[in-house]
Structure formats: C-alpha cells, structure tokens
Amino acid sequence: xxxxxxxxxxxxxxxxxxxxxxxxxxxxxxxxxxxxxxxxxxxxxxxxxxxxxxxxxxxxxxxxxxxxxxxxxxxxxxxxxxxxxxxxxxxxxxxxxxxxxxxxxxxxxxxxxxxxxxxxxxxxxxxxxxxxxxxxxxxxxxxxxxxxxxxxxxxxxxxxxxxxxxxxxxxxxxxxxxxxxxxxxxxxxxxxxxxxxxxxxxxxxxxxxxxxxxxxxxxxxxxxxxxxxxxxxxxxxxxxxxxxxxxxxxxxxxxxxxxxxxxxxx
Numbered sequence: 285x286x287x288x289x290x291x292x293x294x295x296x297x298x299x300x301x302x303x304x305x306x307x308x309x310x311x312x313x314x315x316x317x318x319x320x321x322x323x324x325x326x327x328x329x330x331x332x333x334x335x336x337x338x339x340x341x342x343x344x345x346x347x348x349x350x351x352x353x354x355x356x357x358x359x360x361x362x363x364x365x366x367x368x369x370x371x372x373x374x375x376x377x378x379x380x381x382x383x384x385x386x387x388x389x390x391x392x393x394x395x396x397x398x399x400x401x402x403x404x405x406x407x408x409x410x411x412x413x414x415x416x417x418x419x420x421x422x423x424x425x426x427x428x429x430x431x432x433x434x435x436x437x438x439x440x441x442x443x444x445x446x447x448x449x450x451x452x453x454x455x456x457x458x459x460x461x462x463x464x465x466x467x468x469x470x471x472x473x474x475x476x477x478x479x480x481x482x483x484x485x486x487x488x489x490x491x492x493x494x495x496x497x498x499x500x501x502x503x504x505x506x507x508x509x510x511x512x513x514x515x516x517x518x519x520x521x522x523x524x525x526x527x528x529x530x531x532x533x534x535x536x537x538x539x540x541x542x543x544x545x546x547x548x549x550x
Contacts, residue, residue: 324349332358340364341384348373358382362409369393375400382407386431395419402426410435411456416463417442423450433459439475440466441486447475 323329327340327349335357340349345364352359356377366388374380380401390413398405402425415435420442423430431453437443439462452460460475466485470478479485 322351322353324351327352329353352377355379360384361388363387365389367391367414369397371396372399373397377401378404380404383428384409385413386410387412389414391415393418393422395421397422398426411459418446420445420449422446426450429453431456433457435460436463437461437475438464439470439478439485443475444479444485447479452476 323338324340326343326345327338329336329338331337336353336355337358337360338352338356339360341360342363345361345366347366348361348369352374354376357379359374359377359380359382362384363386366385367390369385369390369392371394374383374397378400381404383401383405384407386409390410393410393415398408405426405428408426408428409431411431411433413435415432416438417440423446428451430450433453433456437460447460457476458474462470462473462475462478465471465478470483
C-alpha cells in the first residue's frame, strides 16, 4: 500500500472503482440475460435440452405476444383466439425452429408475417384456422414443413401459386380442402387432388378476366351505339320541325297577290 501511496495513487479509491466496475459488469450481464430470457406473464417458459420452449397454449390470447424471449426455439401458441398474423410478428426470434399456431381463429396472414424467421423455421402449423387465402409472398422464402389443413380455402390462382412455393406436411396434404372454388365443381375436393388432375386455376382466372373485359367493352360499345341512334333521331326530329315551320311561312308569290288585292280595293 505504501508503494501505491508513493506513486501518488490512493488505494481506497482504486479498490472502490474496481469493485464498482465488477458490480457494473455483473449487473450488466444479469440485465442482458433477463432481456433475453424474459418470459411473458401469460406464458410458461422452460429450457429443454438447452433450448428455450415457450408454451402459450390455451391462454385466450387474441394476438401474438410481443415480449417473447429472443432465444425462443419452440413457440406454442395453439388453441387461442388469434385472428391475425401481422408483419414482423416473429422478427426478433432468430433461433425459432418450430411454431404452432393451430386451432386459432386466424383469418389473415400479412405478406411479411414470417420475415426474420425464414432461415431458421423448420415446422409451421396453421391447421384448424379460418384462412381462406394468403398472399403468395407470405411463404415465399420459408423452408419449413407447413401444415395448412382444415381451413376454409378458396381454390383459385393465388392459392395454386402459394402451394407451388412451399413444402406441405405430407401427413396432412390431403386435408387441404377446397371449401369454395372458382369452379363450384371442385368445392369439397382436396386441392392437391384437383391440381394433380391437370386443373389450372390460373387459366380460370385469365378466362374470367377476359370475359369481364369483353362484357365491359360490349357495354361501352352498346352505350356509344345508343347515343348515336339517339343523336340521329333527335336531329331528324329537329329537322322535321324546322321544315314544317318553313312550310308554314307564306311564300313570296302569295305576299305579292295579297298586296295587289289590297291595292285594287284601295
């Protein structure tokens, strides 16, 4: 201590500063771990084989929790009342491998709903919801095995393009049923079965668009013809009236005779 004093360095302040630095590092690490490992109050978080599993099943949730641990690997949100998956709903969960959203009330899935987890996600369950259609870009970069069974799908071009881009769970692929379709005859049939038979919903889409354009053009053409006919008839009526008016006017010869008669009388 005398050596330190000899160099003009008081030992008590030095010790205090060292302790303060250690305590600061300790609390910093604790706070950092707390921010990573924080668990939503409505969920139950456990560590299993070094993986963080977040269990939020049957908790009457109406939306995806926003305060999920960032090291979540398995997220179970089944059997809730979630109706919408918004953009970037899981963007902070870079280690997420399994996501269970089955048995909810999901109706809409935004284009960027799974942005941030496309590289890590291996399993995605959206079965038993109320999804009729999804944007074709929603699953475009996912490599996960996806279950879409038991949803009221509307079979049309967009759904066909969506199915081309993803890897369906082979165990539930025949449970992806056309609840409605652009052609009523396909309602109630498995989507894959319909597509495997050679049906192309996008052709129906183009045909429908062509028919709509034809009907629109025919409507405009009919309106133009009707206007031309009205215009011609209206002008003919005006011309007839004008001609009758001219005929009703006294001629020059009649005026001359009348003038001579008046002169004779006078």
